Amino acid sequence: MFDVISNEVLAPNLHQLVVRAPRIASSRLPGQFVIVRAEAGEERIPLTIGDADAAAGTITLFVQAIGASTQRIVAVPAGGRLRDVAGPLGLPTHIRNWGRVACIGGGVGTAVLFPLAKALAEAGNEVTTIIGGRSARYIILADELGALSRELLVTTEDGSLGVQGFVTQPLEGLVADPARRPGAVFAVGPVPMMRAVAELTRPHGIETVVSLNPIMIDGTGMCGGCRVLVGGEAKFACVDGPEFDGHLVDFDNLADRLATYRESEASHVCRVAGKEVA
């Protein structure tokens, strides 16, 4: 059992949980994730470790409640407990000093981006961060990311905050300007966003790292469910990733496999919310 220290709502359906998991807090590195279940009988949910405090023995998780099992996780209040938290899993991010880097976050991907941006800034990189969302309500961690970035750019689809449009627009400006062009780009968000970023940087030969979120079962390489095509080769996101070279990822295949259970999820009536979950 793992104690939930705090549970805050950051954006609609997006919660930030601080969980007591001392071993994971001291062994994890940026880019790694945990597998979580609120109760027995539920699906195993992979969640990026957003931050950790080894001294306090806690880790921070960002959870987007989209299906039955994630609904159950965010429903655990401070003082409650999660039955299972296993990790840290996956390979840590390869961190070095590129000089200038751009960190791009879309929606809940911004939460996954946060530990990378933090580690990149700590390694001496000059970080430009671009985060986007549907509207101002979906923009998260702006203050935290702003504090460690040389520049923070915000885009919203409805223009309610920052520039109206998508994260690729400010990125286009960055890569076009030799004085601001990043040595590496880190992009985390919906598949179409990561694909668009990778296509934008490809002609410029800018190293582009994406963090993939395929369907995952055990997280230890055992089931092969999280296989993704990278450079034409099948890779397991849980043990070979979750971060890969964005220029080599087959995003079509990733998007397609992510849709495997869309129908069964769509028809599932959530026992917690008591309503159908979109």
Place this chain on the structure above:
Amino acid sequence: MSTGMTTRERLAIDRVHMVELDADSRSRNFDEVNRGLTPEEAVREAQRCIRCTNRQCVAGCPVGVSIPEFITALADGNLREAARILTRDNALPAVCGRVCPQETQCEARCVRGIKGEPVAIGYLERFVADWATANVAELGDEPLPPPTGRRVAVVGCGPAGLTAAGELARKGHGVTIFEALHDTGGVLRYGIPEFRLPKTIIDAEVARLLALGVTVECNVIIGKTLTLAQLREEFDAVFIANGAGLPVMLSIPGENLKGVYSANEYLTRVNLMGAGRDPGSTTPIIAGKRVAVIGGGNTAMDCVRTARRLGAERAMIIYRRSEEQMPARVEEIKHAKEEGVEFVMLTAPIAIGGDKDGWVATLRCLRMELGAPDSSGRRSPVPVEGSAYDIAVDVVVNAVGTRANPLLTATAPELKLNRWGNIATDDNGATSVAGVYAGGDIVRGGATVILAMGDGKQAAAAIHDWLNRR
């Protein structure tokens, strides 16, 4: 009474047949197929043992169970003594009585099998083990030696790890098992379906270990949460039994289509996470009306019989050799056939075709014929020219095998591996690192429950010696 029986009288008894659930009804539920023996049947079958002095059956058992002794006690109606002998020799008798390939091990050596049918040793083991579980209170606590103060870490809560833990606890050592998944049993729980091995059996066997003072910590991934080096610091010895949990891919086109599963994923969703089985489970699975399972081992049989239970109208085994060459247990093949599974033999898949939405639709196969024997001594299949054809499917399950999972070894460079990535050990299970032992599938590659248990038992003895020498 039975002690007075003559050999002639014993030889006159026919082998018992275990009652099974009716194939039609059972192929739509997850209830255990084999129903066990009645006490009268068990005693009668035990009386068939002619108590030969050379104990060939024991030589055929990878964990060396004192088979004639427990059977003799049972034949005499002394169940308590039979249970004491059996549980002393075997940490998981109720599991072995259900999933061991007895026909190639103990029963293959039984003298009565030379001119007739061997004693049903597996059935008797299951009977005694189940009796022991049902009569825990009557059996009382097992006497344990005083604690030695030594602590051993066991990596993996599967058959090898559970066996080693039991053996070490019985020697008075403190044992902690670290399990990466959220529940105990390893492959016994995620890999073997309920219709063959009910979860209550695993729970009971684990409870027996906990009663010996063994600690189990789930959700701890050695190589990630803790390293081998950390375990070495904290414990006096380590036994690594983390299995061969990495699927071998088919490496044919279409493997990433929706509806293509590895056996591990398919079985884990159903067995460990209750998909399609437990009404309360939130884990989804694509059930499929036409399911092709590729492979011929016990895992393939488990997958195809699961597919039937999830509602498949056509559930097919696709195997590139002939039925006689299938590595699966005879009983599993028989049960699968009874349940309506189709056996498509001498057939090799070469590609998986999809529909416009990315779902699997066809399995393209080549017919094969048997050629010369290969290095394993089996005649190797050779493709028949121009024989390619398509089978309509909506789920494909790859059950061709597993290999070593590098999660632990990647962070323990001091461990010597063989060229397949398995941990190299000597005959006692000792690795290249002092005090670190390994066994089960991580050493031998995908094998059977009982071989893994044999490794666990042997390594536990070696660890005990090693601890005593220090």
